Amino acid sequence: MQRKIIFPILTVFLLLWYCTPEASAQKKEVKILPEKVVSKFQAGALPLTDPTSGVWLNLPASTVKLIPQDVQEPKLAAPSIGSIKVRSINNGSWIAFHIEWEDATEDFNLRADRYSDGVSVEFPLNPKQPPDHRMGSEKEPIHLLLWKAYQQKAKEGTSFLALNYPNRWSDYSPYELPGHSVSPAHAAEIKGLLPAVALGNPIVPGTAPVVEEINAETWNKVTIQEDQDAKGKGTWKDGRWYVVIARPVITPDPQDAPLDGGSSYVAFACWDGAKANQGPRKMVTEGWLSLEIGK
Amino acid sequence: MSHEVFNWQINRKMTYWYPEHRPGRQFAGVFDINKCIACQTCSLACKTTWTSGKGQELMFWNNVETKPWGGYPTAWDVNILSRLGPQKWGADEYEGATVFEAAPKGERVLQYQPEDGDWCNVNLGEDECSGIIEKGTHLKLPHAVWFFYLQRICNHCTYPACLAACPRGAIYKRPEDGVVLIDQKNCHGHRECMKACPYKRVFFNVVTGTSEKCIACYPSLESGKCNRCFETCIGKIRLQGWISTPEKAREDNPVDFLVHIRKVALPLYPQFGTEPNVYYIPPKQADPVFLRQMFGPGVDKAIATYKNAKNDPELLGLLLLQGSSDRVIERFRVKDGTAIGYTAKGAEIVRVPLKEPLHVRPYKDVALDVFRHNVT
C-alpha cells in the first residue's frame, strides 16, 4: 500500500526536478547523425591557404544542414545560414576541411555594432564517448578550430580603428610620436594602456592566429590552447564564403582531439555577422557526423 | 538558469540568472544632482586616468548628461524604457517586470544594442531645457521649464545585467567590495554585456576586441581613497562609501544615512531590477512625474526631506561633509555645530562647521589709525 503511494509521489517529484532550470543545464544531449564526412587521402602538399583552388572544388562535397543554437541562452532567435558544403582531404600529416556557404555580405568589420562571419570545426576529445556536440559537456571537452573573418583581416593588416574612424584623434602616449622609434621600456608602458593586450588575451586582433584552437567543456568553460598549430584561410567571392581549416593529424598535444585512429566525429558551427551572430548566437549541426580519415 | 533573489529596491523577490550572493561590503556613491554644475571635471578625470588609450576614443566611463533630452549613448533611457513598456509601482513594491523578468524566450536579459553613432555624441542635448519658456514665466518650485544634470558611472549593481548576460562568465563581482569587472584576459568580445546593461555602461574597444567598463578606480578604493570622479568633483556633489542592506543600515554610515535612514538618495531606474549602487538626491526644480519614473515613488518625500535640511543638523552636516576630503568617509557624527568624518576605525578625517563663521572687520583699524576703504 505504502509503496503504491510513494512511487507516484517520487515520479512526480522527479518529473518536477527534471523541469527545473538546474536539471536542463546539466542535461547532456549526444546526437550522432547518419551523415558521414570522408577525408580522402591525397599525397603531397595541400593548398591550405587557397580556398578557391580547384583541388578543393573538384572534391565531392557533402551538404550539412545547420539549425539555430537553441539550448543555451542567449539562443539564436532567427535562423541564418541553413547549410554548408563540406569537403575534406588529408595527406597523412595534415587534415583539412573545406567549408563553403552562401552569404550575401562579407562581414569582417569589428565595431560596437558590427559582427564577423565565421565557421568552426569541432571534434570530441574522446571519440569513444562524444559529449554534447555544441560546446562539450562537464569534464568531456571538445576541440574546436575557429575561423573568424575579422581575425584574418586583422592578421592581414587591417586596423579597425582606421577603418571605422579615419578622422579619429587618439590622445596617446608621448613615447609613440610619429617618425620616432619606441624604446622597449616605453613599449611595455604603451602596452599597459591596453589591459587586454598587457594580459595577453589571445583574441586580440592581430595577435590571434587566423584559425584559433580552443577547448570547450560547456558554454562558459572555454580555454584557448597554449599550442596553436592550426592553419587556414577564408575567401569571400560572389556571395559565397570558401574557408579552409586544417590541423595536423597527429599531435603530441593532449588538448588536441586524437585523429590517429582513422575515425572520429566532427561537428560544425557557422556565424553570419550581418545577422549579429556572435558567440552562442550561431548555427550548428544537429549532432555529430561520423568522420572517416582515408589512409 | 533562473534563481529567486531578493531586491530591496523593489521590495520583492525577483528572478536572476545566478543565485543571490552579496559581497562582504558593497561600494556605493551618492550624487547630489542639485549641486552639479556640469563642469565635466569628473568626465575628464576619468578619461585621462583610464581611457586615453587607443580604441577608447569614444569611451566615457563617467559622463554627465542634461535631462530630459541628453543621453550617452544617445537616447539610452528612452530605448530601454520603451522596450520595457509601461510598468507599475504598487503601494509597497514594484509590481512591474524587471529587465530579467521581461527577457524574451531564449534571452537572459531584456536588451537593446546602441548603434555605433550613438556613442559619438557624448554631450548631445547639453543645457537644453524641457520646453519653451513662455512670456511672463516666473520661477517657482518645481520650475515650469526645467533641466538638470545626470552624472553617470557604472552602478556596480548587486544583480549586474552585464554579468548575467556574459556567456563566457568573464564578468565578476568582487566579493570584497562588490566592484563589477570584466576580466580583460578572458573577454571574447561577444558584447552581450553591452546589450544587456540597461544603463549602457559597457563600451567596446575595437583595438583589443574586448568590452571595457568603469572599474570603480579599485586601486584607490583599496587604499581608502576616493575614486577619481569623486575626488575631483568641483561641485562637491559626490559622496563615496559602503552601503548596507536596509535591515543592517547604520545611522553613522554616511551612505546608509542618506539612503536608508533619511531616504533622501534614491537609485536610478530601480525598476530595471539590477539593484544599482549609485544613489541620487533628486533635483528639486524638475517635474516630479519625470522624476518618479527615474527614481521611483520615493521622490516626493526625498525632495521634501532635502528641502528641510536646514532644520535637520545631521542631514545638513553630512551634506556639507560631502566632497570635503579625498578619503572615503565611512562614519560621521554631527556635534556642537560641527560635522566630523571618520574612517571605519574611528580616526578623524575631516571636520566642517554647519555654519561658516562670520567675521566682520570694523570700519576703522585703530592700531594704524586708518579707515578701511574699498577704494584703491
Ligand code: SF4
Ligand atoms: S551598471 Fe551596467 S555595467 Fe555596471 S554593473 Fe550594472 S549592469 Fe553591469
Ligand code: SF4
Ligand atoms: S565634477 Fe562634479 S560638478 Fe562637475 S560635472 Fe562632474 S559631478 Fe558635476
